Amino acid sequence: MSTENEGTAVPPAPSAPPVPVDAPAAPAPQAQAPRGPYGQDAQGQPPQGQGSSGDAGQPGASSSAPDPSWPPPPPPTAPYGDGGSGSGPGGWGSSYQQPAPKSGRGRGGLIAAILAAALVAGGMGGGLGYVLAKNDDESTGSTTVSASASGGDVKRDPGTTAGVAAKALPSTVTIEAESTSGEGGTGTGFVFDKQGHIVTNNHVVADAVDGGKLTATFPSGKKYDAEVVGHAQGYDVAVIKLKNAPSDLKPLTLGDSDKVAVGDSTIAIGAPFGLSDTVTTGIISAKNRPVASSDGSGSQASYMSALQTDASINPGNSGGPLLDAQGNVIGINSAIQSTGNGGFGTGQSGSIGLGFAIPINQAKYVAQELIKNGKPVYAKIGASVSLDDSSDGAQITDQGAGGASPVEPGGPAAKAGLKPGDVIIKLDDRVIDSGPTLIGEIWTHQPGDKVTITYERGGKQHTVEVTLGSRVGDN
Numbered sequence: 001m002s003t004e005n006e007g008t009a010v011p012p013a014p015s016a017p018p019v020p021v022d023a024p025a026a027p028a029p030q031a032q033a034p035r036g037p038y039g040q041d042a043q044g045q046p047p048q049g050q051g052s053s054g055d056a057g058q059p060g061a062s063s064s065a066p067d068p069s070w071p072p073p074p075p076p077t078a079p080y081g082d083g084g085s086g087s088g089p090g091g092w093g094s095s096y097q098q099p100a101p102k103s104g105r106g107r108g109g110l111i112a113a114i115l116a117a118a119l120v121a122g123g124m125g126g127g128l129g130y131v132l133a134k135n136d137d138e139s140t141g142s143t144t145v146s147a148s149a150s151g152g153d154v155k156r157d158p159g160t161t162a163g164v165a166a167k168a169l170p171s172t173v174t175i176e177a178e179s180t181s182g183e184g185g186t187g188t189g190f191v192f193d194k195q196g197h198i199v200t201n202n203h204v205v206a207d208a209v210d211g212g213k214l215t216a217t218f219p220s221g222k223k224y225d226a227e228v229v230g231h232a233q234g235y236d237v238a239v240i241k242l243k244n245a246p247s248d249l250k251p252l253t254l255g256d257s258d259k260v261a262v263g264d265s266t267i268a269i270g271a272p273f274g275l276s277d278t279v280t281t282g283i284i285s286a287k288n289r290p291v292a293s294s295d296g297s298g299s300q301a302s303y304m305s306a307l308q309t310d311a312s313i314n315p316g317n318s319g320g321p322l323l324d325a326q327g328n329v330i331g332i333n334s335a336i337q338s339t340g341n342g343g344f345g346t347g348q349s350g351s352i353g354l355g356f357a358i359p360i361n362q363a364k365y366v367a368q369e370l371i372k373n374g375k376p377v378y379a380k381i382g383a384s385v386s387l388d389d390s391s392d393g394a395q396i397t398d399q400g401a402g403g404a405s406p407v408e409p410g411g412p413a414a415k416a417g418l419k420p421g422d423v424i425i426k427l428d429d430r431v432i433d434s435g436p437t438l439i440g441e442i443w444t445h446q447p448g449d450k451v452t453i454t455y456e457r458g459g460k461q462h463t464v465e466v467t468l469g470s471r472v473g474d475n
Contacts, residue, residue: 164267164327165279171252172269172320173216174276175200175226175240179207188270188320189216189240190252190329192367196245199367200319201334202231202238202302216242219277230370233474234378235443236293236302236334237358237366238319252321255328257307257359260284265325266309268333268355270317282311282353288430290437291356293335303440305430306356307331313355322357331357362444379445379468381453382411383418385435393423393456394438416464418455425461426454442468 156162171191175198178184187204191197198216208214209228217223224242231238264284272278286308293302309322313333322331337354369377384406385394396413398420400406406420407413418424424432427441428451445451447470454463 158327159325161267161279161281164323164325165269168252168267168269168321168323168327169219169277169279171250172277173198173218174271175204175319176213176215176217177205177208178213180211183207184212186271186274186316187318188316188333190269190319190321191249192239193251194247194249196242196249197229197367197371198226198240198242199332199363200238200240201332202233202236204319205231205238205240214240216240217276222246230374230376232366232370232376234302235358235362235366235376236304237332237363237370237376239367239370252323253328254360254364255324255326255330257330257361260287260307260324260330260359262286266311266330267323267325267327268309268311268313268317268320269323270313270320270333272312272314272316272351274316278317280312282309282355284308285310285354288441289356290434290440291335292436293356302334303436303443304334304356304358304362305440305444306334307359309355309357310353311355312351312353314351317355329360331360332363333357359444365446373472375473377447378471379442379447379449380411380471381413381418381442381466382408382469383413385424385438387435391433393425394432394435395423396420412466412469416453416466418453418464418466419457421457423456424453425456426452428452 156166158164158167168190173189173191175187175189176184177187184207185204187200189198189200189204192199205214205228209231214226214228215223216226224244226240226242229239229241262284266282266284268280268282270278284307289306289308291304291306293304307322307330309331311322313336317333318335320333321329322333324330333355335356336351337356338350338352366376369375384397384400386397396418397406400408407418424438426432427438430441432438432441442451445468447468449468451466451468452463453466454461456462
């Protein structure tokens with residue numbers, strides 16, 4: 001499965017257990033992503049010898065060993081196609097045929113009685129409407145009936161989509177990022193705290209990181225200059241801060257992405273194709289979906305164990321909140337699977353109902369680290385794993401980056417007795433079918449967490465407990 005963020009094609013993602021399951025490509029007013037895909041080993045280190053990646057379905061060559069340079073090369077080819085296009089129009093079934101009338105006054109009388117009861121149940125409102133229509137018909141010939149109140153006077157309960165949108169929209173922003181060379185695009189973010197911190201995707205603000213221009217516009221039309229506080233390329237999370245932030249900011253409530261269930265309702269807010277403050281709805285289609293996303297230009301990518309939703313997500317939605325039915329943030333909309341067809345004449349791809357969001361439990365931790373230290377902190381096991389797609393697990397390579405040991409001396413994996421050639425097939429209760437899947441799962445944890453790893457060696461399975469180590473920064 002190939003994924004996209006901000007509309008440009010990206011490398012395919014690894015298959016999801018247990019079932020096999022933005023840097024512009026062309027000038028367009030969309031939010032910009034990092035400059036391309038990259039892969040990493042389970043230490044957060046890059047693989048070695050991979051080529052750059054082009055459009056979806058055309059990933060670069062993979063390598064079995066990590067590379068010491070940064071950013072890392074793209075993830076490997078995954079066993080997915082580009083996704084099919086929608087099917088043609090379907091039939092609604094045969095048309096309704098009214099049955100022939102039956103003789104007999106008994107049944108006719110019964111029908112008349114039922115109809116009369118229905119009209120009476122309608123009360124005075126129905127009778128008054130008829131009188132008004134009748135009088136109007138006598139003078140103009142029209143039988144149109146107007147509603148007693150406009151839509152703006154209708155009460156919308158907090159739990160409805162309209163209620164959730166009305167509460168959440170004032171706390172979302174449309175982000176415009178521009179590099180020093182004038183390139184840039186549009187994305188989305190949401191208010192994280194009252195100090196003016198806004199959470200979004202790394203690929204949304206990447207162009208403005210090194211001296212570029214960054215602005216955030218609220219639905220009210222108020223526009224603020226902003227600066228990047230910190231960004232994490234691997235996680236694809238960034239935090240920006242409003243300059244001269246207003247004192248009445250209302251942070252969105254963060255939910256618990258671990259408690260989300262498949263089938264739960266979702267609401268996405270963003271600026272698809274630059275259409276700010278757009279609200280779409282859907283459900284959680286799947287959880288723990290391994291996704292490798294990037295802009296496809298050959299330099300950077302990110303791995304996530306994503307929430308999958310069918311809420312419509314398009315270029316410009318990146319960085320926006322994915323909400324539950326109560327209006328709590330459960331994820332950050334980050335990538336889409338697409339057929340590769342353009343939209344709005346931009347040449348960018350649009351939604352086919354397969355969107356992916358970074359779970360908020362992970363994004364919250366990353367954002368807090370960025371605010372605190374300005375740099376991301378990654379969990380690691382201290383071993384280099386193959387990024388080749390095999391569907392058999394994540395194999396520890398025979399050689400590490402730059403000829404280094406594939407198992408870091410004294411690291412978490414070494415302490416647990418793992419060796420080159422071992423094939424990791426489970427992390428806790430998650431089936432591991434590839435190196436990228438392992439990376440995504442490890443990054444859902446924090447340094448110091450204890451995890452149970454199941455691996456195969458010599459045809460036999462073994463289980464060990466590993467205390468995850470840490471790596472600071474993307475370099």
